Amino acid sequence: MAIERTFSMIKPDATKRNLTGAIVARFEAAGLRVVASKRLWLSLRQAQAFYAVHAARPFYGELTEFMSSGPIVAQVLEGEGAILKNREVMGATNPANAAEGTIRKDFALSIGENSVHGSDAPETAAEEIAFFFSGLEIVG
Numbered sequence: 001m002a003i004e005r006t007f008s009m010i011k012p013d014a015t016k017r018n019l020t021g022a023i024v025a026r027f028e029a030a031g032l033r034v035v036a037s038k039r040l041w042l043s044l045r046q047a048q049a050f051y052a053v054h055a056a057r058p059f060y061g062e063l064t065e066f067m068s069s070g071p072i073v074a075q076v077l078e079g080e081g082a083i084l085k086n087r088e089v090m091g092a093t094n095p096a097n098a099a100e101g102t103i104r105k106d107f108a109l110s111i112g113e114n115s116v117h118g119s120d121a122p123e124t125a126a127e128e129i130a131f132f133f134s135g136l137e138i139v140g
């Protein structure tokens with residue numbers, strides 16, 4: 001498995017509950033390295049642009065309002081098979097279905113307020129990293 005980079009976001013429900021460090025510790029314990037990080041408060045328009053792939057879904061309005069409701073932490077994670085590994089550490093979208101020991105099982109409040117975002121494939125990882133970070137901001 002090759003060294004990959006993936007995009008991660010700690011969502012407003014988690015920053016509000018002061019869980020940033022606890023979540024980053026889960027990534028590091030899994031062998032993922034934080035090679036870029038910044039805390040931002042997205043505008044509604046920025047959240048809509050980031051989640052444009054979901055524009056036709058019934059939850060798009062709720063999702064984009066939530067994602068612009070408070071601070072987020074955008075990060076690039078690097079490591080062996082980082083895209084899949086991050087998804088495993090995160091757990092299933094709905095915390096009711098998430099495996100024991102995953103971030104969403106332990107911290108998510110609901111399917112919408114589910115604490116973390118992670119890219120789902122190499123193409124989306126590249127797009128999402130470029131949405132938030134310039135090359136100079138990523139230090140491996």
Ligand code: DAT
Nearest residue numbers: 059063092093111112113114116117118120
């Ligand atoms: P994931 O974040 O696991 O990649 P996704 O890409 O299918 O999940 O959806 C993006 C986000 O949208 C998800 O983290 C939370 C929200 N969402 C998904 N399905 C939802 C639903 N049925 N009701 C409310 N929000 C939902």
Ligand code: MG
Nearest residue numbers: 117118119120
């Ligand atoms: Mg997704």
